[in-house]
Amino acid sequence: MGLDTANARALYRKITWRLIPYMFLLYIVNYLDRVNVGFAAMDIQRDLHFSNTVYGTGAGIYFLGSALFDLPSNLMLTRVGARRWMARIMISWGVISTCLMFMKSAESFYVLRFLLGVSEAGFFPGMIVYLTYWFPTQERARAISRFMIATSLAGVVGGPLSSAVLRMDGWHGLAGWQWLFLTEGMPTILLGISVLFLLRDHPDEARWLTTQEKTWLDEELKRDSEASGAAARHRLGDAFKLRALWVLAGAYFVSQVGVYIVNLWMPLILTSVSHGAVSSILIDRYSTLPYLAAAVMTLVVGWSSDRRDERRWHIAACLLLSAIGFAWAAVAHGLVIALCAMTLAAVGLWSMMGPFWTLTTSMLGGTAAAGAVAILQIVGGVGGFTGPYMTGRLRDATHSFTGGLLVMSGMAVVAALLALAVRRPKTVAAKVTS
Template sequence: MVQAVESVNGREVYAKITLRLIPYLFLLYIVAYLDRVNVGFAAMDMQRELHYSNTVYGTGAGIFFIGSALFDLPSNLMLARVGAKVWIARIMISWGIISTCMMFVRSPESFYILRFLLGACEAGFFPGMIFYLTYWYPSHERARAVAKFMTATSLAGVVGGPLSSALLRLDGFKGLAGWQWLFLSEGIPTILLGISVLFLLKNKPEEVHWLKPEEKAWLADELQRDRIRYGAAEHHALRDAIRLPMLWLLAGAYFVSQVGVYIVNLWMPLILSTFSGGAHTASVIARYATLPYLAAAIFTVIVGWNSDRTTERRWHIAGCLLLAATGFAWTAVAHNIVVAIVAMTFAAMGLWSMMGPFWTLTTSVLGDAAAAAAVAILTTIGGVGAFLGPYSIGRIRDITHSFQGGLYAMSALAVGAALLALAARSGKQSPKTKS
């Protein structure tokens, strides 16, 4: 068996895992992520028809993340206990049902309740996926894998823009508003894919039939070596995650990143509409909004690849945050829609592309329950930021009648987050690895 393990071609094993795993996880996330952010595409029509103020919209858009933050940690610990297959399926089915029910929103209260329930049902999905990847990839391969998976969040915007644009044009068909067709048509696929998880997703490498026994043994050995090399084998309990100073520095950086991500996701169509002078409809703005997401998807893969190539994480994260800071500041001073789109593209590229090295740095020094807890803690704190971002932008917009103040504030926060990322050092590193 030793000779068989030594004869395994590692690159072929990782290529096989990536081919079998990443496209399916990507599909799950891109469909589910649409349910999280499609309210941004529906915003203009919902505000007009339901007479929501910017504060009401920002509160409803952001309250999703309070529901998510409250349940992320217990949900991720439950996934570690019962397995990814059952828990991811439960998340997606319940999430899809609530997303479809968004078509019945009428009052601000119903908007708040359904968005909160959507977040509660979604809790654990993203951190669960990140934790799930640690079962398949050692840390020196993980940034690329995470980056490929994370492109789903940006490509959701690429797919979601034209799709939402087409659905919004169904306004009045069968007596439903365009935004109601959007929620109905984008919620049902999530339910169906959730059901498919029960049949297609495997919990761990030893359960799959497409890896040979010697490949499974080789992978298990690689993962164990990786845990020992970076200290994950020594830090596997929940208390180990809580006691790790690096985790809390990264939590600050992630908090800021999520403020920014959901300013882009939930406010970009409305920000761009201010430069159009009312000349463009919601469906046209939705198409314009695909450009930043497309650029972010490409840049995310490039940054993840380079981070694994150099085995460097902190400077990659900080550099991406500084790029985002530049984008937000530039948007604040833009005077036409073309410049605003380019500036928002910079912001999106920076915020999305940091995720590959960020999650690799986090999960490389913790194992088992500690890794699951760390990812959940970070996403919980990030969820608070994701709520405060949309809410604050809406509040500032109602008070000042401008997005400028909020965009400048976000730029300053991104610079501070870059400094936090540079300060985050793990206690144990491989001699060849730069955290």
């Protein structure tokens, strides 16, 4: 027996409230552990005498570790289930993140950041694949957007939280940045244990769904998969053969270059334009504003994309907005102007993610979908390394952030064109036009 429209909407609301807040919390912790080094950058550089190149390399090498293991990790998730695999990921990365408090040299910084990437590999792509088990395409951009505002709100939470922890500098003989890694790493281990008890692998295992709701949702997801053509492309090899995936990979590479320039360099960029007149604590607080704006606009763009059933133009428009932001930041000479410019860049980069991941997961199903998300994460991981490394090298070479920001702006324009060049597979197009 099917569900009418009102009951279907109620079901999706129920799923959203049961899954998204908890996944949101997990991703906030994930994101903080990944980028907290950015909030502590100035203190780490001062205490350990790291150059911009050393900092940028260490910050970015995380993404190489993640990229190498994203695909096998995501394939393991489909074999052993999301609950067990996500718990394993979180516990291991919590341990490594905590160990960062013991680094003493550039070499230990590189090794621990690389191992953090290895331990964390598969978390984000696994979460995206997990959402496809619960939401059909027409509901997915909103669901992904609600989940992904965790990345921007992590910046809102991370700034004040990191500032407060950094003020513990000297307490019990530990530097502020050491307290930061300790206090943000240990909760991850506890949350990883909680996943074993709170997450369910599939709707069939959810005790909070009725038998009728499970049956209807299963039929709806199958119908959606067949209508989009994803059901016909479910093997891992299908992901590698899909041309649209590789076009999207180019756009995603650029987006991740930009995302981690914002995440890992924004406090230093704002400090540079203020000429050191503003304290690091205030800079960290000001850095929350771009993330807050990005969180709001991520929801708006996700809603708009689902309402219009359109993905490419939404992605392209967001990338163009980020290009404007980075170009503006490159020529900014005051703190307020630079903050406004970085806000535009952040809004564009974060807001594109709902439509982007919906477009990607609508083309493939099963193992192919898991493989596709992992492939994009591998490419994105290279972008995540490139952004911090490129910015650090150019900063040391030119004593300015202008060159790196202008390069990023041009790359964002190219990425927007790539998004518009994406063509859905023929089987999908046929369904749409029929």
